[in-house]
Amino acid sequence: MTLASLLQQGHSLRSIAKVLERSPSSLSLELARNGGAAGYTSQPALQATSVRRVRSRPLPKLYADGALSHIDSRLLTWLWSPCQIARTVRRIWPDKPELHVSHKTI
Known part of the structure; x- marks a missing residue:
């Protein structure tokens, strides 16, 4: 299961964190950084992360x-x-x- 699909199913951030074995604060940061007006989707988040990674590394x-x-x-x-x-x-x-x-x- 992915973060986006669990959010669409209406799960809470803490329950998603347990399923994905991640800290709720890490998921919260991910949502704040890559969530848009239409909500969080994994593909645009992945593309944005790739752009930031290339741009930040000399x-x-x-x-x-x-x-x-x-x-x-x-x-x-x-x-x-x-x-x-x-x-x-x-x-x-x-x-x-x-x-x-x-x-x-x-």
Whole structure:
């Protein structure tokens, strides 16, 4: 069962929360965020969530086609530590902070 179908059947938020094994406050937030004038339906809510997710996440610095990915993978095969790689990248490109990564990211 879904949140939308249980709401259409007239169930209370607390009873829906028990069925879906979720907190009532989580469901309340979902309804407030994605419910419209016509009520809550799952498909527009899913689309709105997808748009927000794409919009809110910056492109990772170490994505597969990036220059840092190739450098990091090469240096890791040479058994460099992540700390050594992070320091070296900072030394190579001191004026490009967008290329600087933490050793934890590596």
